[in-house]
Amino acid sequence: MATIKADQLSSFRQDLRLFTRWIDKINKLSCHLDINVAQCHVIMELGDRPSITVNELATQMRLDKSTISRQVENIVSSKIAKRIPGKKDRRKVEISLDQKGLNLYKRINKEMDQNFASAFEGISNEDIKVFLRVFHQLSQTESKNITNEQ
Numbered sequence: 001m002a003t004i005k006a007d008q009l010s011s012f013r014q015d016l017r018l019f020t021r022w023i024d025k026i027n028k029l030s031c032h033l034d035i036n037v038a039q040c041h042v043i044m045e046l047g048d049r050p051s052i053t054v055n056e057l058a059t060q061m062r063l064d065k066s067t068i069s070r071q072v073e074n075i076v077s078s079k080i081a082k083r084i085p086g087k088k089d090r091r092k093v094e095i096s097l098d099q100k101g102l103n104l105y106k107r108i109n110k111e112m113d114q115n116f117a118s119a120f121e122g123i124s125n126e127d128i129k130v131f132l133r134v135f136h137q138l139s140q141t142e143s144k145n146i147t148n149e150q
Helices: 006-030 037-048 054-061 065-077 099-119 125-149
Strands: 081-085 093-097
Touching: 006 037, 006 099, 037 054, 037 065, 037 081, 037 093, 037 099, 054 065, 054 093, 065 081, 093 099
Parallel strands: none
Antiparallel strands: 081 093
16 A cells, blocks of 8 residues: 655645635535525435435434434425325335436536546546546545545
8 A cells, every 4th residue: 555745735725625616616506596406416416316304314414413404394395305104104204306416416426527527638548547547546445434434
């Protein structure tokens, strides 16, 4: 396993702060509609997982249930998502996007893709492949660490 030097780590953290600010900007640009960024993230998760409970959504997003419940309530009352009683257990309620939510999900996805694609302009295909591979490895490692902490 490779070891990262202190100056490399410091440089990485500085770049990561800039990258995080850029991601925040893209989120705000892509989620500019009449929803906030938190609701946008919930819509994106629901679009990727068509039917999920609030507990599962909270776990997936690594947020507490009350935070997710508030966001879900907002998008349900805006007719973006709907609650669906469980087929086997009616106490188990799943959340799913309705047609308005699906259209919004597609629109946000398209805008995010356009915004992120611009970031890769001028970077070689090989460098993009390496970046995506390493970024995926970092994400998977961190995901395992977070799961083990819970």
